[in-house]
Amino acid sequence: MTETFASPGESDPSAAERLLEAACAHVPFDGWSETTLRAAAEEVGISPALARALYPRGAVDLALAYHRAGDAEMARLFAEEAASGAHEALRYSEKVARAVQLRLEIADKELVRRGAALFSLPQHASDGAGAVWGSADAIWNALGDTSDDINWYSKRATLSGVYGAVVLFWLGDDSLGHQASWEFLDRRIGDVMRFEKVKGQVLASPLGKLLEKGPLSVLGRVRAPQRDADLPGHQKA
Structure with missing residues (x-):
């Protein structure tokens, strides 16, 4: 395990971190499950009540905390590489690919596989989609993205699709x-870059400029969320 575990709450961060780290050792055998949560709590001497307070939804919150820890570790390592000058010769698309690669290199494949099984359940599908979106957001933030309009959403939506496809390929x-x-x-990043090039050409054309002034003008008022709960964004007054 290489992730730096992060607490999902503030009531007792050290207990949450210890519980998550202990749980990761049980996941390959019992999955992200109540059995894992109970075993981890007993192992580190945390009461069932405290374990439930730290991870109210049990296994789901444990899996999400593990995922967020990986996002945070990716951002830390990417920043270290950038500070060392390792990215200076890379094109922007290569930096995106490097961030995705880092995110997967620090992950435990069996834990991710078990998480994919959990989030494939209908009742947890939205959590899984949110986790993928969170990784895309973390990657763009690591790259220093400053977009504050519709591009904030399109960048993350596109990268979420790429990331999800790559994870499934990587698992096998x-x-x-x-x-x-x-x-x-x-190849997937290349496909995205070709799409963006075509999109730019269309928007720069006379027809594209006409659409921007007409049907697409509303998109110009869309803004990125100012806080986590601010989705799907806001419009200028």
Whole structure:
């Protein structure tokens, strides 16, 4: 495990971190489940009541905390690489790919596989989608994205699709060093860049400019959320 575990709440961060770290050792055997939560609580000497207070929805909140810890660790490592000058020769698309690669390199494949099974359940599908969106957001933030309009949403929506596809490929990849996954990632990023190029050409055309002044003008008033609960954004007054 390489992630730095983060607490989902503020009541007792150290207890939450210890509980999550202990739970990760049980997930390969019992999945993200109540059995895992109970075993982890007993192992670190936390009462069932406190464990439930720290992770109210049990296994789901545990899995989400693990996922967020991975996002945070990716951002930390990406910042370290950038500070060392490792990204200076990279094109922007290559920086995006590098952030995605880092995010997967620090993850435990079996824990991610168990999480995918949990979030494939209908009652948890929205949590899984939110986790993928959160990773896309963390990646764009790590790259220093400053967009505050409709592009904030389109960037994250597009990258969420790429990230989700790459994760599924990576879970089944047994190539040396996951090289096949990184090649798949490069192809998906390439597809996105080609789409963005075509989109830019269309918007720069006379028809595109006309649409921007007419049917698409409302998009110009869309703004990025100012806080986590501010979705789907706001409009200028």
